[in-house]
Amino acid sequence: MALASLAAADDDPNETAQAVAAYYAARPAVRPLAPMRTVPFSSDKKWSGAAFEGRAYVMGAGRFVMGDAFDAFEEQAGELAATARVLAVARVEGFDPDGAIVGAPALLGFVCIHDQIRATAAQTIGYFKDQGVSVNVISGDDPRTVAGIAAQVGVEGAEEYVDATTLETPEQVADALRRYHVFGRVKPEQKKQFVVALQEQGHVVAMTGDGVNDTLALKQADCSVAMAAGSDAARNVAQLVLVDNDFASMPKVVAEGRRSINNLQRSASLFLVKTLLSMTLAVLFVLLPWQYPFQPIQMTLISAFTIGIPSFVLALEPNKERIRGRFLENVIVKSIPGAVCAVLGVLAVNAVGRLALGLDYGQVSTLCVLLTAWVGVMLIIRLSVPFTPIRTALLVVVVGGTVLGATLLHGLFGIEPFTVPMAVLLAVCAVAASALFHWLYGVFGRWHEARLARWA
Structure with a gap:
């Protein structure tokens, strides 16, 4: 009673x-x-x-x-x-x-x-372990109970647990988080301390919870997830609410997030190459004695087949690769080699074509358009590795569309008929640009990998 x-x-x-x-x-x-x-x-x-x-x-x-x-x-x-x-x-x-x-x-x-453990719980925890995610369980319940449940679902190190009432200072909390993964008798303010300590150790922290006592930690976390059946306070502060109240949905959420961010990074790299190219050439040709080498209609050809169509296809493609590094740095590292090669190529064509070969504006403009398109194709190839049927088809469309615009529609895009000096100059510049592009891409790639290794 x-x-x-x-x-x-x-x-x-x-x-x-x-x-x-x-x-x-x-x-x-x-x-x-x-x-x-x-x-x-x-x-x-x-x-x-x-x-x-x-x-x-x-x-x-x-x-x-x-x-x-x-x-x-x-x-x-x-x-x-x-x-x-x-x-x-x-x-x-x-x-x-x-x-x-x-x-x-x-x-x-x-x-x-007895808590009812979902049949998919162990599978979900296993997924995050396979993805290199460290799973910590923090609960207000008895640490022995928490450890028992954690062991059933496969949390690493569940046999060793900590009673959070013994952690009195932030230093003790930080030290415990380096050594253990299961914590019981955790107070609401301590949950926030746990999140802060992990962030100070360089981790990106995702927090899941459904109670009022989880709100402080949810608000502090980099990514906060609440259950629809949880408290109003938890749902209000969370960035993501699982409407089916099933943590097994998280792998799908992670996969969608990875697809969005990874594909956006690749698309942004294409757009940034054009932006850097246009800004640099605009400044340089104000100072140089030559006319700006691109006509608006020619930029349409370049933008459509080396930026617009590839970005659209790459943005919708499945991509489950783990997100690494920072967004802006990832984009810049992939953009700089293409932008540098395109700028140097345009300057070389103008200098050699006008001063040594005596080419007119239309001929120089034609070579600049084709050389810039070639650099764009090389970047698309790099971004498409490893190739899939969709990426292979995309490359065929990009190359085919550019060739079609430069041949059958040459009048529309201001492409002049080729002469022997033009062909020789284009071939030499294309080979030089290819070598420089791959060398720069490798240099920046190794530098970026070294930075990511230091963060890991």
């Missing part, structure tokens, strides 16, 4: 109280008492209580309910905690005006609640 009365007296029941209430709802023979006063559950004291006519009861974590008197029952509770969440139910004299227990609690018994 004490347990049924406590569950029924809770005005804002948590999942534990709801489970107890549901149990006794199927047993109408047990009739709960009418409460005269209730003391709600809090993460600090870790128990709830209620006073009835002539008696008062509390239910919560044994150590927090019984204090030092719990030592006599520690072994029994420890055996139960290995497989279930264990709550102590005790009779007390009453509560003071601040809601604290009056008198010495008299233990009535233990309540064991």
Whole structure:
């Protein structure tokens, strides 16, 4: 009757109280008492209580309910905690005006609640382990119970756990996070400390939770995930809410995020090459004695087949590669080799073509267009490795479209007929640009990999 009365007296029941209430709802023979006063559950004291006519009861974590008197029952509770969440139910004299227990609690018994582990939980944890993600479990429950559940779903190092009540300083929290992965008796403010400590160690932290006591950590995390069935506070601060309340959806969410970011990085690299090329040439040709070598219609040809169509295809392609490094740096590293080669190629064509070969503006412009398109094709090839059927088809369309525009539609795009000097100059510049491009791409690639290795 004490347990049924406590569950029924809770005005804002948590999942534990709801489970107890549901149990006794199927047993109408047990009739709960009418409460005269209730003391709600809090993460600090870790128990709830209620006073009835002539008696008062509390239910919560044994150590927090019984204090030092719990030592006599520690072994029994420890055996139960290995497989279930264990709550102590005790009779007390009453509560003071601040809601604290009056008198010495008299233990009535233990309540064991078994959490239902989803069939997909171990598979989901395994997915994140395979992806190199370190999984930490932080809970307000008994660390032995938390460790038992963590071991069932395959959390690494679950056999070694920490009682967070023993962690008194930020330094102790940081040290524990380097060595352990399972933590129990964690207070709400400590959960935030855990997130901050991981961030200070250079980690990108994702936090999942569904209760009010998770809101501080959710707000601090780099990525916060809440369950739709969780508290309003958790849903409001979370960046992502799982409407099906199933953590097994996270691999799909991660895959979609990777597809978006990785493909956006590749598309941005193409756009940035054109931006850097246009800005640099605009400044240089204000100072040089030559006319700007591109006509607007020619930029349309280059943009369509080396930027627009490739970006569209690459943006929609599946991509599950793990995100590494920083977005802007990743984009710049892939863009600089193409931009440098294109600028130097245009300058070389203008200098040699005009000064040494005596080519007119139309001929120089034609060579600049084709050489810039060639650099764009080389970047697309680099971004497409490893090749797939879609990427191979994209390369065929890019090359075919550029050739079509330069031959059958040469009048529309201002492409002049080729002469022997033009062909020789284009071939030499294309070979030189290819060699320089691959050398620069390798240099920047190795530099970038070294930076990523230092961050890992």
